Amino acid sequence: MSFKVIDRRVFLRNTAILGAGLAAPMHFVRGAYAEDVSCNMPKGDTVTFGWSVPLTGPYADEGADELKAFQLAVKHLNGEGDGGMIPTMKPGALKGNGVLGKKVAQVHGDSQTKTDAARDNSKRMIERDGAIMISGGSSSAEAVAVQSLCQDMGVIHMSGLTHSNDTTGKDKKRYGFRHFFNAYQSGVALGPVIGEAYGKDRKAYHLTADYTWGWTQEESMKAATEAMGWQTVAAVRTPLGSADFSQYITPVLNSGADVLILNHYGKDMVNSLTQSVQFGLRDKEVNGKKFEIVVPLFSELMAQGAGDAVKGIYGTSNWDWKLDDEATKAFTKSFGQEYGAPPSQAAHTCYVQALLYADACERAGTFFAPAVIKALEGFEFDGLGNGSTLYRAEDHQCMKSCLVVRGKETPKDKYDLMEIVKVVPREVTTYDPSIFGGELGPSDAKQC
């Protein structure tokens, strides 16, 4: 290499560029000096919430509905619209002027129902867009992955639709909170009802979505049904996002089982249920009894997808728009006015989570994450559609009532597909938090 003689001007210019380049990283090292500062505390007059929802993949329908709910929640928090469930929430600290006087802004990303994509999205929202809270997710795998990321970054994660026991069990995190019910509670609620309807000596065959939610759902349903005397013939895992379940359904016919339990959700459930019905499972008689299908986790959106196949099928639900309380009516009304359709249970839980986070910030008087966590832990509230509810401090799981539902035989319209069979009270669904193990970890503030 040969160097030419460099003149003064070029030297000065190059030195300046080099200096700027070397100093640049310093710009990104944020103030680690101040106390009571956690990741992304808002500085201006807005506070940013991040929604990580699947807009593609097997849970896309739920994701789209969740995003609608989040957008509605932001409107209501900022004092636009009719306020939805803000007036009905008791005790409620929200005033409809944003959160702690700051307007709520929002960003979102498509999590593709994949854990890697969900984490990428959440990182973008935290690192680039300055989101102080991440919510959403339609799959427990996503929820578990994103909540551990949030724990690492020091950002609170308000899980949306996640039903696995692991989310607030084995994989629970101090920065992760779940309002939705879980597979264990589904089992406890659904067991007695199907026991009464189908008898105590049944043989069950499970088809299970092969990831954390499916595994715990299968375990909880096995425990609940075997406790009342059912036998489990087989439990077969199916990959998430399968379109064709025929290879899994054919063996059911020859297995001697007389109940099929579908531990599927979203498009998986729509496909597996319609295909089971097309295979004529429900018209069969096995062991002298009518063959039955049970779908432990049910939703209005899936019922719409599956059409006639859902008629008469039992399942559980976190919430339903047909419930008869003030909060539910107010939410259904304002969601319906906005989008022309009643909200799904996914929309409800996401809306409630956004409100609960905002309310906790108001009560804590700060956005400082450890203080907000304290405000949420052990919070007892009412008027958000599920009756009196406790955000349990031990595992960050909401203790509340849940619903046993059944596909309606004669629906009035396409939103009236499920009837509520039973509201299972909170006392029944409450369980000992220690049965699933796991540790919450510390709540120390982190800079990001």
Added chain:
Amino acid sequence: MFKGLSRNDWLLLAGFSAFVLLMPIILQPIGAAYPALMQKICIFGIFAIGFNILFGLTGYLSFGHAAFLGVGSYAAVWSFKLFTMNIIPALLMALVFTTIFAVAIGYISLRRSGIYFSILTLAFAQMCYNLAYSVLTPLTNGETGLQLTLKDPRWIDAMFHEPGAGLPRATLFGIDTSGGGLGGFYLCAIALIVCFFFSVRIFRSPFGMMLRAIKSNQTRMRYTGFNTRPYLLAAFVISGAYAGLAGGLMAATDPLAGAERMQWTASGEVVLMTILGGVGTLVGPVIGAGVIKYFENIFSSFGDNTLHGVFGFLPDIIEQPLVSFLSLFVGEGWNLTLGVVFMLIVIFLPGGIMEGLRRIWSRLNRRHDGGEKIAVAQPQPAE
């Protein structure tokens, strides 16, 4: 090892290093200067450089490189779980395991060439994916993904200090590489520069010349008395090791490994990156990786509101249809945009973005020198 590079190569290396290290400033205007995305760009840059050593030099199109990425990730996460949060052993584990895998898969697959080789590698990768997804669940935790837990033994760390209250972060002797911040980015950036340097060395070496000779006419090589298989296997293993390092770095910046990064779509993605940037060029694959990762992360986050913001100055009559048309291409439709860009490039610039740059460059030069012929990549069969 530092001999044999021309002045131009050194300048290229210096320019490349400067660009990579200054990414936090350069990418600021296009909204991509946040650590997670820059890490991804560097990691996939390494992945694509490695892929290009095989595909660009020998012309062997492997459709299963994502398997190595996944193996590297799992190996690194297991090292975090069992031994220490230091990333050096994790990256070594990733390299060792992927090398073993690459030797095994390469030994079998390289018995065939052309489309048969592609299909064989694809089959192996799908096999690995399915193993990771369901069969080896105790080892990989299936769809949920392998994660760190508080109960992990971390034997080496436990010997030196008491475990902290929370989950530890991956570190390089005290510098955090996971959990946000620029530490992880600079790690990946330096790894990318080192990998790029090795790739330049390979391109300029007699070994690289052999690989190119295999691409242009393998039969003639054999007739002149060369046994081509060891060269091919070496290229395959090197490129597999690059992928393994990329996988290890993915785990080092974010200690989680999921089966979906081994799926065939991930293998296809690296092929796209390389072709988009320019097959057989030095910098092309990195540019391709950057473009695709930018699209995936930034375009997918645009919504109608962003578009209304951009076209807000137009009258409503034009704005409404324009926005509703363009909204097909952003948000969840980002794949569509990528597809269109890819088609345009393959049709009009078969040599990728690098060929476009070269054409612009020679057009600028021609104005001065008057009449130098523009270099155009010739379409080659089996490429």
